[in-house]
Amino acid sequence: xxxxxxxxxxxxxxxxxxAVVKLLEHLGVEVTxxxxxxxxxxxxxxxxxxxxxxALARHFLDVFDGADYIVSPSGSCASMVQHYxxxxxxxxxxxLDRTRQISGRIYEFTQFLVEVLGVEDLGARYPARATxxxxxxxxxxxxxxxxxxxxxxNVRDLELVPLEHxxxxxxxxxxxxxxxxxxxxxxxxxxxxDVTRTGADLLVGADPSCxxxxxxxxxxxxxxxxxxxxxEVLAEGVGL
Amino acid sequence: xxxxxxxxxxxxxxLGQPAPRDQVAWDPRASLPERPPSIxxxxxxxxxxxxxGRLGGKAIRVxxxxxxxxxxxxxxxxxxxxxxxxxxxxxxxxxEAQGAAxxxxxxxxxxxxxxxxxxxxxxxSRGVEVSVWRPDLGPAALKELAARxxxxxxxAWWGVAETxxxxxxxxxxRGRLVSLLPRTHIAVLPESRLVPxxxxxxxxxxEEPDLPxxxxxxxxxxxxxxxxxxxxxGVHGPADVHVVIVPG
Amino acid sequence: MAGGTFRARARKxxxxxxxxxxVRVTMNNFMSARRAAMAELAQLARxxxxxxxxxxxxxxxxxxxxxxLDHLDHYLARxxxxxxERGGHVHFAAxxxxxxxxxxxxxxxxxxxxxxxxxxxxxxEVHLNRALQADxxxxxxxxxxxxxxxxxxxxxxxxxxxxxxxxxxxxAQLFGRVVGxxxxxxxxxxxxxxxxVLREKFVRAGMGISGANFVVAxxxxxxxxxxxxxxxxxxxxxxxxxxxxxIEKLVPTLADLYVFLGLLARSSTGQKISVYTHxxxxxxxxxxxxxxxxxxxxxxxAGRSDILGTEYQEVLHCIRCGACLNHCPVYxxxxxxxxxxxxxxxxxxxxxxxxxxxxxxxxxPAEACSLCAACWEACPVGIPLHDLILKHRQKxxxxxxxxxxxxGPLRLGAAAWTKPWAYRLSVRVGRLxxxxxxxxxxxxxxxxxxxxxxxxxxxxxxxLPAPPEKSxxxxxxxxxxxxxxxx
Numbered sequence: 001x002x003x004x005x006x007x008x009x010x011x012x013x014x015x016x017x018x019a020v021v022k023l024l025e026h027l028g029v030e031v032t033x034x035x036x037x038x039x040x041x042x043x044x045x046x047x048x049x050x051x052x053x054x055a056l057a058r059h060f061l062d063v064f065d066g067a068d069y070i071v072s073p074s075g076s077c078a079s080m081v082q083h084y085x086x087x088x089x090x091x092x093x094x095x096l097d098r099t100r101q102i103s104g105r106i107y108e109f110t111q112f113l114v115e116v117l118g119v120e121d122l123g124a125r126y127p128a129r130a131t132x133x134x135x136x137x138x139x140x141x142x143x144x145x146x147x148x149x150x151x152x153x154n155v156r157d158l159e160l161v162p163l164e165h166x167x168x169x170x171x172x173x174x175x176x177x178x179x180x181x182x183x184x185x186x187x188x189x190x191x192x193x194d195v196t197r198t199g200a201d202l203l204v205g206a207d208p209s210c211x212x213x214x215x216x217x218x219x220x221x222x223x224x225x226x227x228x229x230x231x232e233v234l235a236e237g238v239g240l
Numbered sequence: 241x242x243x244x245x246x247x248x249x250x251x252x253x254x255l256g257q258p259a260p261r262d263q264v265a266w267d268p269r270a271s272l273p274e275r276p277p278s279i280x281x282x283x284x285x286x287x288x289x290x291x292x293g294r295l296g297g298k299a300i301r302v303x304x305x306x307x308x309x310x311x312x313x314x315x316x317x318x319x320x321x322x323x324x325x326x327x328x329x330x331x332x333x334x335x336e337a338q339g340a341a342x343x344x345x346x347x348x349x350x351x352x353x354x355x356x357x358x359x360x361x362x363x364x365s366r367g368v369e370v371s372v373w374r375p376d377l378g379p380a381a382l383k384e385l386a387a388r389x390x391x392x393x394x395x396a397w398w399g400v401a402e403t404x405x406x407x408x409x410x411x412x413x414r415g416r417l418v419s420l421l422p423r424t425h426i427a428v429l430p431e432s433r434l435v436p437x438x439x440x441x442x443x444x445x446x447e448e449p450d451l452p453x454x455x456x457x458x459x460x461x462x463x464x465x466x467x468x469x470x471x472x473x474g475v476h477g478p479a480d481v482h483v484v485i486v487p488g
Numbered sequence: 489m490a491g492g493t494f495r496a497r498a499r500k501x502x503x504x505x506x507x508x509x510x511v512r513v514t515m516n517n518f519m520s521a522r523r524a525a526m527a528e529l530a531q532l533a534r535x536x537x538x539x540x541x542x543x544x545x546x547x548x549x550x551x552x553x554x555x556x557l558d559h560l561d562h563y564l565a566r567x568x569x570x571x572x573e574r575g576g577h578v579h580f581a582a583x584x585x586x587x588x589x590x591x592x593x594x595x596x597x598x599x600x601x602x603x604x605x606x607x608x609x610x611x612x613e614v615h616l617n618r619a620l621q622a623d624x625x626x627x628x629x630x631x632x633x634x635x636x637x638x639x640x641x642x643x644x645x646x647x648x649x650x651x652x653x654x655x656x657x658x659x660a661q662l663f664g665r666v667v668g669x670x671x672x673x674x675x676x677x678x679x680x681x682x683x684x685v686l687r688e689k690f691v692r693a694g695m696g697i698s699g700a701n702f703v704v705a706x707x708x709x710x711x712x713x714x715x716x717x718x719x720x721x722x723x724x725x726x727x728x729x730x731x732x733x734x735i736e737k738l739v740p741t742l743a744d745l746y747v748f749l750g751l752l753a754r755s756s757t758g759q760k761i762s763v764y765t766h767x768x769x770x771x772x773x774x775x776x777x778x779x780x781x782x783x784x785x786x787x788x789x790a791g792r793s794d795i796l797g798t799e800y801q802e803v804l805h806c807i808r809c810g811a812c813l814n815h816c817p818v819y820x821x822x823x824x825x826x827x828x829x830x831x832x833x834x835x836x837x838x839x840x841x842x843x844x845x846x847x848x849x850x851x852x853p854a855e856a857c858s859l860c861a862a863c864w865e866a867c868p869v870g871i872p873l874h875d876l877i878l879k880h881r882q883k884x885x886x887x888x889x890x891x892x893x894x895x896g897p898l899r900l901g902a903a904a905w906t907k908p909w910a911y912r913l914s915v916r917v918g919r920l921x922x923x924x925x926x927x928x929x930x931x932x933x934x935x936x937x938x939x940x941x942x943x944x945x946x947x948x949x950x951x952l953p954a955p956p957e958k959s960x961x962x963x964x965x966x967x968x969x970x971x972x973x974x975x
Contacts, residue, residue: 014960048881052902136860173858178945185949216950260561268743412775466633477717
């Protein structure tokens with residue numbers, strides 16, 4: 001299994017990455033980390049620069065060629081590869097073929113646990129009142145909604161309370177967050193207000209970019225909220 | 241102004257066609273459910289009554305034509321009925337309560353179903369002012385009559401249990417304004433014309449050789465939520481909607 | 489073209505808490521009603537009472553629209569012929585100006601001084617009211633919401649709820665001015681006044697103007713859907729009915745119309761069906777005493793045919809239900825006015841730059857979308873709105889219109905990051921830079937509260953956590969060493 005850490009994960013969420021590694025090794029999976037990996041090209045793609053995205057996508061293919069599984073702690077980066085690489089290589093038959101092979105083997109971390117390894121209960125214990133932020137690309141483009149919830153529901157002493165509007169975007173949206181900062185922040189505020197109303201002291205997510213955005217706004221507002229990646233909760237919960 | 245040929249040629253060109261196409265293969269059957277469901281009439285009536293009730297309308301199934309006449313009378317002239325039987329009048333089905341005796345005539349379609357019920361005569365015999373939509377009265381007089389009427393009575397072509405809708409066709413004796421301008425609308429619906437779903441209604445409509453000039457599918461009282469999302473009934477169309485399901 | 493950018497208008501909307509509350513309440517109502525309606529549709533499908541659940545109906549609707557648009561030349565000709573055979577008059581208008589000319593000509597011939605209108609986005613698009621008023625014709629909007637904003641001299645803030653931004657106090661004032669007395673602010677009073685004022689207009693009007701939700705090509709039937717009944721009144725009471733219809737509104741047959749009726753109200757307001765679904769096949773027939781003597785259908789192009797055959801064609805599937813607005817998290821914060829155009833929300837973000845001058849509207853795809861794809865999920869005809877917005881962004885970049893200042897860094901970054909050494913170097917530099925800008929707080933965490941360059945906009949409303957001391961790569965290297973020692 002090859003880990004795709006993603007650029008944001010590498011820089012901002014190294015602990016979440018290590019949590020993924022430890023959990024998978026704990027489950028007997030052999031984890032490799034292709035050192036040449038960089039970024040999937042999503043920022044370029046979403047901003048209207050498909051050629052620039054294609055350069056990174058070509059690099060991604062070269063780095064991850066031959067991996068049996070590719071697992072990422074970011075739902076949106078996994079969806080970029082799975083959902084948009086075929087469009088990027090529409091007119092490049094050789095790469096399109098390689099893309100098709102890869103897009104069938106790339107998984108978001110919780111999806112890999114539940115759908116490939118068949119693991120829903122890690123025997124973890126994590127006392128907290130928590131709520132889960134569902135990321136848009138992970139649910140709508142990758143189609144992964146249930147796996148993280150199943151894993152979290154099976155954590156002992158973790159009281160999982162639902163958001164009133166789980167379907168709402170947190171307002172990150174890549175370059176949207178700096179092109180429309182006022183609306184982006186208003187969206188984060190509505191999400192954080194929703195979180196606050198649940199009475200949760202812990203916000204769990206499966207996408208570093210959303211977490212970075214929400215953590216940034218929560219800190220500005222001085223909200224006493226702990227924000228963690230789902231892999232961190234699970235790893236700490238099993239004592240790794 | 242743009243000519244038809246010019247517009248069609250332009251569109252064809254955009255679609256990569258040398259000229260507009262005369263023939264196109266299309267199978268509309270895939271747009272309707274495969275086969276009609278079979279649901280007993282009593283169940284259809286139950287669903288229709290429940291559905292219309294949920295929307296603030298009122299549907300009632302009567303066992304005989306005479307009961308239908310009584311029901312219409314109780315809606316359009318509760319004071320007359322109350323006086324006759326010594327009971328207080330019932331409030332209207334939807335919207336804010338209105339005075340017992342609304343002014344204006346009761347306007348009826350000139351329709352075989354209503355003729356069968358002898359509604360006009362029955363209402364007149366109880367002292368209720370009645371008018372019938374006869375085209376020879378002239379458009380202006382009829383429009384004025386509809387605007388003044390306390391209630392309009394029509395015969396529905398179809399009823400739809402899924403939604404509580406009734407299909408109202410236009411025709412010489414079937415004025416459109418009868419179900420539109422008066423505050424109260426009463427439609428009479430034969431039980432055999434009740435279909436389970438909108439899909440089944442369309443299955444019947446596609447069989448029609450010719451659609452009427454106007455076919456209104458009316459579903460409960462007129463509603464709006466344009467003032468602070470607050471539901472209000474009867475802003476333009478009728479506020480008080482009744483459907484009387486009769487045998488046949 | 490509207491003044492300013494989306495960002496500027498959005499900022500203004502964000503400062504209006506009452507507007508934001510009204511938008512949110514409306515959207516919550518519509519969203520939960522839609523959810524319930526779709527659950528009920530699935531149940532109907534199981535009983536064989538509907539073609540299918542939402543997914544199946546949407547797939548069929550999409551197939552019908554795609555087929556119709558791919559053969560629009562054929563279906564438009566067919567509809568025109570069918571309407572003509574029924575005694576209706578068909579006109580074709582290439583743009584806004586022609587629509588105005590056609591309607592004014594009819595009005596002049598018939599001596600019309602008062603026209604009543606049912607809500608129609610197509611007529612808003614071509615500013616028909618303005619054209620008629622120039623001829624001294626009084627034009628009255630009869631949809632309650634449209635009437636309110638017409639009195640206020642504003643534009644609709646929502647496709648389904650045009651006046652959701654107005655309070656009952658404001659409405660009572662507007663209506664009070666019309667009837668010349670002070671009004672109480674309760675809904676029945678206000679509704680009653682509107683009914684009474686507009687009733688008189690319906691009866692007196694020489695012309696009724698509507699749009700159409702659908703036109704059945706096979707039969708020439710216009711289908712108009714309303715909840716208030718004004719659509720029926722506008723098309724039944726006046727002696728002349730003029731319908732302005734975008735050429736994309738066609739469906740091949742009556743059976744196909746069923747599919748769209750099954751989706752429209754459920755997607756829009758969460759009703760199973762709207763209160764009035766009116767199907768008009770030709771003008772009043774011999775022997776009939778009401779209904780229009782004359783029926784005119786104006787098929788409007790106004791930029792639509794330019795979209796045919798392009799990668800944007802799917803936006804012409806739109807049935808104007810408003811579901812994409814109701815589910816858009818950006819619209820949720822700003823409401824419709826921030827879009828500055830007739831069509832707002834996700835579909836407006838796609839459509840407006842296509843119908844108007846692209847460079848005037850490129851700020852919409854750039855600034856009004858977080859690409860969350862909630863619009864696509866809710867769309868009853870499956871338009872991939874988020875992907876079409878992406879195509880706009882590509883066009884913006886391609887044509888050198890991206891003024892965000894991010895294009896250069898993004899392209900440069902991509903070129904550098906195809907080389908792992910350059911990636912590692914830039915991550916290291918970035919981390920050091922951010923840690924330098926960040927200030928230490930208790931608990932040992934560092935946050936940047938005022939970042940330089942492209943990150944400045946980020947820190948206007950958010951802090952930026954400084955990257956931890958070690959990147960994942962470094963932790964991984966340590967992990968490998970430990971693993972090696974263990975083995």
